[in-house]
Amino acid sequence: MTYTAEELLEAARSVAENAYAPYSRFRVGAVAVGEDGNLYQGVNVENAAYPSGVCAEASAISAAATAGVRKIEAVAVACIDATREDQTYPCGQCRQRLNEFRVSTVIVPGRDGGPRVHSFDELLPFGFRLGD
Numbered sequence: 001m002t003y004t005a006e007e008l009l010e011a012a013r014s015v016a017e018n019a020y021a022p023y024s025r026f027r028v029g030a031v032a033v034g035e036d037g038n039l040y041q042g043v044n045v046e047n048a049a050y051p052s053g054v055c056a057e058a059s060a061i062s063a064a065a066t067a068g069v070r071k072i073e074a075v076a077v078a079c080i081d082a083t084r085e086d087q088t089y090p091c092g093q094c095r096q097r098l099n100e101f102r103v104s105t106v107i108v109p110g111r112d113g114g115p116r117v118h119s120f121d122e123l124l125p126f127g128f129r130l131g132d
C-alpha cells in the first residue's frame, strides 16, 4: 500500500467535512484503498426519512465499486463533531459491506488521535461471504 495509516486517517478526517449529517450532527468520513491503489472517498449522507441515510463506509465502497474495484485493501474511518472522536468503528452493517469487498485492514482513530490499525478479521470473525 502506498499510503501510511496516518495519511489514511487524515484523509478520512478531511473528507468528513463534506458529510451531510444535519440530523445526527455526527459527520463521518471514510477512505478506501482499492486493489488498483487508488483512494475512494465517502461520507455519511443522511435523509429526512432516517433509514434512507447511508454510512460513510457504504459511500466509499460505492465509489470504489463504481470504478471497478472488487477488492479493498484498507479502509480508514473517522468522525468529527462527536464528543469522543476515538473509536469510530464501522457499524455492523458496514462490516458486512466491507466483508463483501474482502477488506484486509481497518483504521480508526485511537485515544491519542493517531491511527489504530486492525485486521478485518478482528472486526468480523467468521463473516458470511460467498466464495470467490
Ligand code: THU
Binding pocket: 021, 024, 026, 028, 043, 044, 045, 046, 053, 054, 055, 056, 057, 089, 090, 091, 094
Ligand atoms: N455512521 C457512519 O457513517 N458509519 C458508521 O459506521 C456508523 C454510523 C453514520 C450514520 C449516521 O449518519 C450517523 O453516523 C449517526 O449514526
